[in-house]
Amino acid sequence: MAVFFATYGSLIVAMLLAAMLALSLYLPLLAGQLSLASPGFYALGGYVAAIISTRVVPFDSGAQAYIWRMGTHEVARFSGPLYPVSLLIVEMLVAGVLSAVLAIVLGLPALRLRGIYLLLATIAFVQILQVVTQVLDLTGGAIGIFNIPQPFASQLGYAWVVVPLLLLSAGFVYRLERIRIGRAFTAIREDELAAAAMGINLAYHKVLAFTMGAVLAGIVGVISAHSINTWNSRQGTFDAGITYLAFVLIGGSRTFLGPIIGGIVLYALPEVLRGLAAIPGLPLALAQLLKDGRLIMYGLLLVLGTIFFPQGLIRPNLFRHRTVEATPRKIEQQ
Amino acid sequence: MRRIVARLSPLLVIGTWLLMACGAPTSSTTGTGATTSSTSSDTTTPATMTTTGGGATASSATTTEGGTTTNSATTTGGTTALSGDPVPLGVAVAETSNTAALGQEQVIGVTIAEKYFNDHGGINGRPLKIIRQDTAGDENGAINAFNALINQSKVLGIVGPTLSQQAFAADKIADTAKVPVVGPSNTAKGIPQIGPYVARVSAPVAVVAPNAVKAALKQNPQIKKVAVLFAQNDAFSKSETGTFQQTITKTAGLQLLPVQTFQTTDTDFTSQATSVLNQNPDLVIISGLAVDGGNLVKQLRELGYKGLIIGGNGFNTPNIYPVCKAQCDGLLIAQAYSYELVTPVNTDFRKSYQDLQKREPGQLAAQAFAGVQVFVEAMREVDKATPLKGLSVEAARTAINDQLLKGKYQTPLGPISFTPEGEVIQNDFYVAQVKMNADGATGKFVLLK
Incomplete structure (x- = not known):
């Protein structure tokens, strides 16, 4: 078991992070807005973590402590080789707030666009952010920022932050889908005109959904930067956005469980195939196919998934039992 | 509720099966962590060595025993003691993704190196076995490949990864696990400074x-x-x-x-x-x-x-x-490398490369070859002092790292050595x-x- 966790500790954490990234794409989708801006906010969050932990509160090897200085004045000191978890949470807050502000600024004009044009605008945002980070010295150019300090002794330690965060965000989305705002989102998704006619403020709700996704992506970026120990402009690119979209579409885009399961399963799949190849006693040809052809098989499974599960693996009618009972009562109350 | 369970059960079955598959190698790694394709035969004698070395790939080593009876050597004494053979060395480079053009060259380099050193006596009579894991082009891929090599394959050292950015992510993992890493193509500033177990054969720009x-x-x-x-x-x-x-x-x-x-x-x-x-x-x-x-x-x-x-x-x-x-x-x-350099090792390397690829070798392949070479020579030295067979995996890794940084090597790149930090000292540019x-x-x- 120890070997299992040593081997897959970082994978487990990355899987859960992928689930949250899928969730961050799912949130705007809930209001019918297909946006690929999540990778941009993810990259932003990563840079926030990288800059704070290596530049603002750098490790002082002489004092064996992380020291936060403002000019010559010492604001705070955290001794020990491990990066303080409290600062990690501060980074998450900073990244969340920054992402929210940027998302509102970006969302107000961008969400006037619809469908494919919004998609293009968000892709452009990701590209612009990438070029900006390549040019700035603060972000380390193409090499990026490395030696980001570790808040936990082992990779699996990140689970202490990631698991609660995933549960929290899943619970948040679960509740969201059942309150007025969430229903407004669904109404916008199903028919914008009708929703507007019902008195739903379109701009407000669209920007809100977009911002919630952005905040989540930014927070995930913070954890990700620490867990991979380095951050650069190759993180959170357009390609990554497409991958997250695949998580949502294969997982299922009509219930919050879809992106979570999709993110976890699809992210793990190539590594599971790698693991399968290492099973002793497997014929050599099969082992080679699993190891070297794992990305081909991954692609194949994606294609088969879209053909046989066009609505995603997890569909709301999996849980029809409960919703059928619940819905009429809610309607009566309103 | 029952219906939910009924509908989810196929998923659960598949999930459990995959989990078991992931866990399977871990349960059997106690004795023979190194060998992935099981049935390793006892090839410690020089005579059989040549047959294994002669085979084009390491996989054929298990079958080219001729008529001799193969007694299985998979049973070993202690839980962490090295099994008889072969000596596992990990290679984690970008075999896929948009970085594959670089990684494929490195694969050629290590393949030539594996054959070359097995033809030249292996690790004092034991064959060298290169275990490859694909890192793809991203940081998480490199981390996963390193983890698989370190924990599942129990390699004694790793050559990789391809990109400097990947090195910043994955080398930290190896350093924490005290596994020596040699970067074959990481040229950015700060790579050897990641930790005492990180070195590189690629001269910084x-x-x-x-x-x-x-x-x-x-x-x-x-x-x-x-x-x-x-x-x-x-x-x-x-x-x-x-x-x-x-x-x-x-x-x-x-x-x-x-x-x-x-x-x-x-x-x-x-x-x-x-x-x-x-x-x-x-x-x-x-x-x-x-x-x-x-x-x-x-x-x-x-x-x-x-x-x-x-x-x-x-x-x-x-x-x-x-x-x-x-x-x-x-x-x-x-x-940092010229194929026109005339030294015995480079002449051999160039010839092997030309035979395989019908063109001149480039820097990436040569540096990957040199990465394997420094490990092989360090392993030989350590093995001479205290046989690797008697050392635990952890002790062997540390001993190899110490020796690696001390040695001087005649590689296709010319003579190289390392600073105590792990930075390459290369004379010829x-x-x-x-x-x-x-x-x-x-x-x-x-x-x-």
């Missing part, structure tokens, strides 16, 4: 680049104004251009014209080339990769630039010939000039003395 400027000044002492261009989305080019600019202004005391940037994905360089030409430089220095850099050279020449051009390390591949064709002629390139053939499609690098 700061050392290689200035030689080309010296060579250019030798060919044309009248150089005054220098134009510099670099691919701003490429980590290597970004480091390299810094070194070039410093060499021009500080070391050589030349005038640096405003720096132009481009992207490795660009194809049209008219605006950069025009603004460079307007400033009338005597020398142009380009840090980019083969395709974009080659195109830039071509367009500079087409727009009428006549002076010298220095290409960075990204140009150090025959792949530029088809891009800039006849216009490649005269291009100066700083190299080369500057080559491209000479294109009359057909404008093929050419060669001519070494400048």
